Structures are given as C-alpha cells and as structure tokens.
Amino acid sequence: MQPVEIENYLLGLLPGLGINKTRELSRLLYEIAKRDSLPLTQILPQEEKWNFEKAKTHLLKKRYPVNFKTAARNRFYLPKLELDPALRADLTPRPFYPKTVYIEESVQNTPLAARVREMFPRAEFKLTDGKTQVGSANFSHRTETLLIHREKYDFLKPCPCSCSAAGCGYNLINLGFGCRFECEYCFLQQYQNLHAVLLPANVEEFLQKIDTASFHQGPFDRPRIGSGEFTDSLVFDHITQYSSQIVPFFKARPHLQFEFKTKSTNIEGLLKEGGAENIVVAWSVNAAPVIEQAEHFTPSLQERLAASARVVQAGYRTAFHFDPVIIYDGWQEDYAQTAQALAQAVPADKVAWISVGTLRFSRELKKMMETRFPEGKLLDGEFLLDFDGKMRYGDAQRLEVYRYLVPLLKKLFPKTVVYLCMEDPQVVKAVYQNL
Ligand code: SF4
Known part of the structure; x- marks a missing residue:
C-alpha cells in the first residue's frame, strides 16, 4: 500500500487534518494494515465519527496492544511514511563478483x-x-x-x-x-x-x-x-x-x-x-x-x-x-x-x-x-x-x-x-x- 492511498483515505475521514497529524495517523494505519493484512476500512471504519485524538488513541491501542497502557506516548515513534521502490533490496541470488x-x-x-x-x-x-x-x-x-x-x-x-x-x-x-x-x-x-x-x-x-x-x-x-x-x-x-x-x-x-x-x-x-x-x-x-x-x-x-x-x-x-x-x-x-x-x-x-x-x-x-x-x-x-x-x-x-x-x-x-x-x-x- 502506498502512502498516498493512506493519506487520501484519512483526508476523506478527517478533512483539513494538518501535516503532522496526517503523518502520525498514516504511519499507524500503514503499520496495522501491513501487520494484520487488513483493509483501511476495517481499521478505521468510515461509518464511525472520528476526530484526531480519538483516531490516534484507537490506532495506538491496535498497533501497540502490549505497551499501549504502560509506555509514555513519546516512546511511540511515528515518522513520515516514505517508501521508495527504487531502494527495494534485490534478493536475486548471485555470486559475489564486483563490476x-x-x-x-x-x-x-x-x-x-x-x-x-x-x-x-x-x-x-x-x-x-x-x-x-x-x-x-x-x-x-x-x-x-x-x-x-x-x-x-x-x-x-x-x-x-x-x-x-x-x-x-x-x-x-x-x-x-x-x-x-x-x-x-x-x-x-x-x-x-x-x-x-x-x-x-x-x-x-x-x-x-x-x-x-x-x-x-x-x-x-x-x-x-x-x-x-x-x-x-x-x-x-x-x-x-x-x-x-x-x-x-x-x-x-x-x-x-x-x-x-x-x-x-x-x-x-x-x-x-x-x-x-x-x-x-x-x-x-x-x-x-x-x-x-x-x-x-x-x-x-x-x-x-x-x-x-x-x-x-x-x-x-x-x-x-x-x-x-x-x-x-x-x-x-x-x-x-x-x-x-x-x-x-x-x-x-x-x-x-x-x-x-x-x-x-x-x-x-x-x-x-x-x-x-x-x-x-x-x-x-x-x-x-x-x-x-x-x-x-x-x-x-x-x-x-x-x-x-x-x-x-x-x-x-x-x-x-x-x-x-x-x-x-x-x-x-x-x-x-x-x-
Ligand atoms: S552477516 Fe552481513 S548482512 Fe548480515 S548482519 Fe552481518 S554484516 Fe550485515
């Protein structure tokens, strides 16, 4: 899933969300969707009414079920989601032979x-x-x-x-x-x-x-x-x-x-x-x-x-x-x-x-x-x-x-x-x- 898809989904739910808030929620949505193989609609359902705080708490709970209650909020690291396909690892088996x-x-x-x-x-x-x-x-x-x-x-x-x-x-x-x-x-x-x-x-x-x-x-x-x-x-x-x-x-x-x-x-x-x-x-x-x-x-x-x-x-x-x-x-x-x-x-x-x-x-x-x-x-x-x-x-x-x-x-x-x-x-x- 590409970052832009997630951001668009979020902006549909929370129009006018600022850059930093979008970054945090996108990161959480991405990590949950990837780990649990779930569509975004099941993680943050469209039928519900969301604001930033409610969405973030909901996502943190899902993303960190073991640590959510005990860890200070500043220990959850939520950087911008940037996935550059050009940097993907090449996993084709090959012998070591420098050019x-x-x-x-x-x-x-x-x-x-x-x-x-x-x-x-x-x-x-x-x-x-x-x-x-x-x-x-x-x-x-x-x-x-x-x-x-x-x-x-x-x-x-x-x-x-x-x-x-x-x-x-x-x-x-x-x-x-x-x-x-x-x-x-x-x-x-x-x-x-x-x-x-x-x-x-x-x-x-x-x-x-x-x-x-x-x-x-x-x-x-x-x-x-x-x-x-x-x-x-x-x-x-x-x-x-x-x-x-x-x-x-x-x-x-x-x-x-x-x-x-x-x-x-x-x-x-x-x-x-x-x-x-x-x-x-x-x-x-x-x-x-x-x-x-x-x-x-x-x-x-x-x-x-x-x-x-x-x-x-x-x-x-x-x-x-x-x-x-x-x-x-x-x-x-x-x-x-x-x-x-x-x-x-x-x-x-x-x-x-x-x-x-x-x-x-x-x-x-x-x-x-x-x-x-x-x-x-x-x-x-x-x-x-x-x-x-x-x-x-x-x-x-x-x-x-x-x-x-x-x-x-x-x-x-x-x-x-x-x-x-x-x-x-x-x-x-x-x-x-x-x-
Ligand atoms: S074996 Fe090589 S690639 Fe693997 S952790 Fe050690 S240095 Fe890195």
Missing part, C-alpha cells in the same frame, strides 16, 4: 591486489589515490564495487556498544567494510552514504598495534579482540586470506583471545591453519524461521552448526550469538530448538561464550528496513524509543526473552559465559540477580 575494482596505488603490489586481479578477471580495474570516494548511492548495489585499500587510522578500538548500555569489554579491529549477505536488520544499511565493499591490504599493521595496546577484559578470563563490526569476519576470507595472518599471530599470544564472527561457512582458511583454544570462531544463530525469512543469502542453521563442529575438530573453540532475537507467535519453541541444536552439534566445553540480544535499531535504520524490505515481518513487533535513542521491544518483553533464554542456555552450557548484548544495565541486573 569495478578500485585498488589504491599504495597497495597495488600486495598479494591481496594480485589475488583479486586473478579472481575477478572480468571486472574493470582502476587505480585510485585513496582520496576519491567510491561506491554507489544505493545500498543494494554495494557489491558491484570493491576497494582494496590501505587503512591508515581505524585499526583497533573498544567496541562502541551503545550509549549507556552495559558493555562486555569487547575490542575491535575493523578488517573490512561491507557484506554480501542481506540480513534485513543489518545496521550497515544506514551507516554509510557511499556503498562498496572495502578490504584493507595491510592486515599486518592492524596486528602490530595489538602488542602495544591495553585492553578491556569484561567478564572474561582474557581480553577479547574480534573483527566483524562492519562486515562478516569470514564471508570474504577466501579472497582476503586474513585468517592465514590472524591465526598464527594469536597462536603465539595465548594471553589474548581472538574472535571471528560469522554467518558464513567459509572456513577452509581456518582449517588449513589449524586451531588453538584462544581463537574462537563464533556464529550468529537464530530461530530457523528468522534465518529463512530475514537473513537472505546466508547458510542455514544446520550448515552453520556443521561448520562450527568442523572448526572445533580442528582445535578452535566456538561461540554463538543469539542476535537479534525476534519476538513472534511461537518464538520460545523455535529458539529452544536452536539452543538444543547447538548443544547437539558441539561439546559444551568448546563453547567459549554465548551472547543474547533482542532486535534493536536506530530510527534511521527503521526507515531503511521498511523501504528495502516492505514485506518484511521484523518491524511488525512493538518497538519503542529506548534509553539510548535506539528502538527496542519494551522492557517487559525483553525481560521475558532473557528470562527464558538465559537459564535455558546456562543449563545446556553450564561453564560458558552467557551475556546480554547492548542492554540497559537495569535489565541486565534484573535478569542475572535471580539466576
């Missing part, structure tokens, strides 16, 4: 540049001075452009987590930007103006910084360093071969631990290197219906777990991230099945940590998600503006998720650290105080 490859002059003679030339002979290759910005304005076209560059500044940093959230002491190296998977909730969709895949050719410079850095440790036995903030850690590993540098580096530093975070099954490089207990290969996991409907192009849960079992056999430890947990009818059973599947796939003592986090997103990302995936179901839940300006399920719903999943996971993996990701410290306290 244009930019190589910065300073790294043109590196092994990575040579490998890329060999792997993508049909691409157009261009040298760049590193100052020109490359990429498309449309996120869906990001994989058409590949940039091989020298990272100069952004080597190592504490995880930014979320403002006022309870941090876990994670440390990040940003090995790459961009991903070829299409998760409907991916924050990269709204993070950059120009979209491309960026791969640094100077990994050794990232690693050099580690020996002189001081690290946060959080609740873990050693500092944790990971890649995978702005990309999937392994999705391009057959191209980058970063694992062939990272694994030997950390094998020689058992006082640290490194985490590859992935949804891929791209583990051949890791298997070739052979593992060590301080190198952890972590998979993001989810309920099977969420993977199928919202994590486009990614391997299934079974494929991820089979890869996890193989890296464990090769000497690595593994980890899992239940992130983002989605609430829908029957979520408990589906997530319990995922938890059981993990326990069957790998020995519990090889699971270094498990995180749990419910879906959260910025306001800008909400608009991007609904524009790129207009049929997506993720946003049908009840999301409220929260303590850090992000949108989340209400506290009671999040507590329900954590109070269900954390004990379940602790039972299956008694020695594993199970922690919450990007959560309100009050919520973390309420979950753990009764465990």
Whole structure:
C-alpha cells in the first residue's frame, strides 16, 4: 500500500487534518494494515465519527496492544511514511563478483591486489589515490564495487556498544567494510552514504598495534579482540586470506583471545591453519524461521552448526550469538530448538561464550528496513524509543526473552559465559540477580 492511498483515505475521514497529524495517523494505519493484512476500512471504519485524538488513541491501542497502557506516548515513534521502490533490496541470488575494482596505488603490489586481479578477471580495474570516494548511492548495489585499500587510522578500538548500555569489554579491529549477505536488520544499511565493499591490504599493521595496546577484559578470563563490526569476519576470507595472518599471530599470544564472527561457512582458511583454544570462531544463530525469512543469502542453521563442529575438530573453540532475537507467535519453541541444536552439534566445553540480544535499531535504520524490505515481518513487533535513542521491544518483553533464554542456555552450557548484548544495565541486573 502506498502512502498516498493512506493519506487520501484519512483526508476523506478527517478533512483539513494538518501535516503532522496526517503523518502520525498514516504511519499507524500503514503499520496495522501491513501487520494484520487488513483493509483501511476495517481499521478505521468510515461509518464511525472520528476526530484526531480519538483516531490516534484507537490506532495506538491496535498497533501497540502490549505497551499501549504502560509506555509514555513519546516512546511511540511515528515518522513520515516514505517508501521508495527504487531502494527495494534485490534478493536475486548471485555470486559475489564486483563490476569495478578500485585498488589504491599504495597497495597495488600486495598479494591481496594480485589475488583479486586473478579472481575477478572480468571486472574493470582502476587505480585510485585513496582520496576519491567510491561506491554507489544505493545500498543494494554495494557489491558491484570493491576497494582494496590501505587503512591508515581505524585499526583497533573498544567496541562502541551503545550509549549507556552495559558493555562486555569487547575490542575491535575493523578488517573490512561491507557484506554480501542481506540480513534485513543489518545496521550497515544506514551507516554509510557511499556503498562498496572495502578490504584493507595491510592486515599486518592492524596486528602490530595489538602488542602495544591495553585492553578491556569484561567478564572474561582474557581480553577479547574480534573483527566483524562492519562486515562478516569470514564471508570474504577466501579472497582476503586474513585468517592465514590472524591465526598464527594469536597462536603465539595465548594471553589474548581472538574472535571471528560469522554467518558464513567459509572456513577452509581456518582449517588449513589449524586451531588453538584462544581463537574462537563464533556464529550468529537464530530461530530457523528468522534465518529463512530475514537473513537472505546466508547458510542455514544446520550448515552453520556443521561448520562450527568442523572448526572445533580442528582445535578452535566456538561461540554463538543469539542476535537479534525476534519476538513472534511461537518464538520460545523455535529458539529452544536452536539452543538444543547447538548443544547437539558441539561439546559444551568448546563453547567459549554465548551472547543474547533482542532486535534493536536506530530510527534511521527503521526507515531503511521498511523501504528495502516492505514485506518484511521484523518491524511488525512493538518497538519503542529506548534509553539510548535506539528502538527496542519494551522492557517487559525483553525481560521475558532473557528470562527464558538465559537459564535455558546456562543449563545446556553450564561453564560458558552467557551475556546480554547492548542492554540497559537495569535489565541486565534484573535478569542475572535471580539466576
Ligand atoms: S552477516 Fe552481518 S554484516 Fe552481513 S548482512 Fe548480515 S548482519 Fe550485515
């Protein structure tokens, strides 16, 4: 349904409605009609007499049945409805094959540049001075452009987590930007103006910084360093071969631990290197219906777990991230099945940590998600503006998720650290105080 249809319907019911009031009611009508597959006439019947306040209260009650009574009105976010069909995600399956490859002059003679030339002979290759910005304005076209560059500044940093959230002491190296998977909730969709895949050719410079850095440790036995903030850690590993540098580096530093975070099954490089207990290969996991409907192009849960079992056999430890947990009818059973599947796939003592986090997103990302995936179901839940300006399920719903999943996971993996990701410290306290 297009915004103009909704606005016309509203103006028929409430002639002379101002711009802001039309925006709020249109937004509510759209979200209810989409979630419940109902015509507008059944949501706001023409036979009844409406004024703005009555219509808004009626719609808020319908849109937020769980939170309407308890949440402050300013926590319902009702932005203008803008659905640009040109920005819809392209979900046609295709291999990663960039049309244009930019190589910065300073790294043109590196092994990575040579490998890329060999792997993508049909691409157009261009040298760049590193100052020109490359990429498309449309996120869906990001994989058409590949940039091989020298990272100069952004080597190592504490995880930014979320403002006022309870941090876990994670440390990040940003090995790459961009991903070829299409998760409907991916924050990269709204993070950059120009979209491309960026791969640094100077990994050794990232690693050099580690020996002189001081690290946060959080609740873990050693500092944790990971890649995978702005990309999937392994999705391009057959191209980058970063694992062939990272694994030997950390094998020689058992006082640290490194985490590859992935949804891929791209583990051949890791298997070739052979593992060590301080190198952890972590998979993001989810309920099977969420993977199928919202994590486009990614391997299934079974494929991820089979890869996890193989890296464990090769000497690595593994980890899992239940992130983002989605609430829908029957979520408990589906997530319990995922938890059981993990326990069957790998020995519990090889699971270094498990995180749990419910879906959260910025306001800008909400608009991007609904524009790129207009049929997506993720946003049908009840999301409220929260303590850090992000949108989340209400506290009671999040507590329900954590109070269900954390004990379940602790039972299956008694020695594993199970922690919450990007959560309100009050919520973390309420979950753990009764465990
Ligand atoms: S795997 Fe991660 S980086 Fe890639 S699309 Fe999904 S959420 Fe984004």
